[in-house]
Amino acid sequence: MRITVVGASGRTGSHVVRLLCRQGHEVVAGVRARRRGDELAELGARPVVVDLAADPEHMVDAFAGSTVVINTAGAGDPDPAAVNLVDRDGSIAAIRAAERAGVQRFVQLSAQFADAPDQGDRLVRSFLMAKQVSDTVLGRSSLVWTVVRPGTLTDEAPTGRVKIGGHLESGSVPRADVAAVLVAALDEPLTEYRGFDVHGGDVPIPAALAALG
Ligand SMILES: NC(=O)c1ccc[n+]([C@@H]2O[C@H](COP(=O)([O-])OP(=O)(O)OC[C@H]3O[C@@H](n4cnc5c(N)ncnc54)[C@H](OP(=O)(O)O)[C@@H]3O)[C@@H](O)[C@H]2O)c1
Secondary structure, eight states, rough: EEEEETTTSSHHHHHHHHHHTTTOOOEEEESSGGGGGHHHHHHEEEEEEETTTTOOHHHHHTTTTSSSOOOOOOOOOSSSHHHHIIIIHHHHHHHHHHHHHTOOOOEEEETTTTTTTGGGGGHHHHHHHHHHHHHHHHSSSSSSSEEEEEEEOOOOOOSSSEESSSOOSEEEEHHHHHHHHHGGGGGGGGGGGEEEEOOOOEHHHHHHHHHTT
């Protein structure tokens, strides 16, 4: 299956690319700057430029032929203008481009409390509100969607075990485990048309997803 990963050069995105390549998928690695694509090509992916802040027309071409888009991109700059440009408007542009390109499935890496920004940390509220808007647009799109809302991301080694729920208390989770959840969601129909929180935990990832009921 051909899968495009947006934000493929990111810390979570590169884990996603590695896992998908290992599984034998045809992986298109969407990178903002072409120079970031070399390492991803070494993993077996085909780098293409996907810039959420640029003219969306290029995303339609980049996504054409992919069955799935996994969006792991996020603004590096916490300034609300940058966050709105990437995490809100850019994500929405990617959703619309995926619809136009004939993509079937869209998996969105969001953030815990994006479904209820008033309950999240005030310091990241504009980020949560930007994610909330794009997650809502995805939920109303024609795509088969999944929204994954992790707690604070860490660079700890993956455990392969998580806690998943509709609304969890604050927590953290390794980026590598979040990447494994994003990939495993493709094999679990119960993740379709759903959003859920993810923390580090003690349930193997496939079992945690299968328990979504
Ligand atoms: N940090 C946390 O604790 C936390 C918690 C919950 C959710 N999240 C979300 O989880 C996601 C992944 O986080 P992370 O820490 O793994 O991210 P990261 O390492 O900062 O990577 C972000 C990726 O987004 C890309 N990007 C930025 N602007 C872009 C644009 N205009 N067009 C296309 N790509 C763009 C970056 O490209 P370049 O390599 O070119 O910069 C990079 O590949 C983000 O959406 C973040 O908001 C983070």
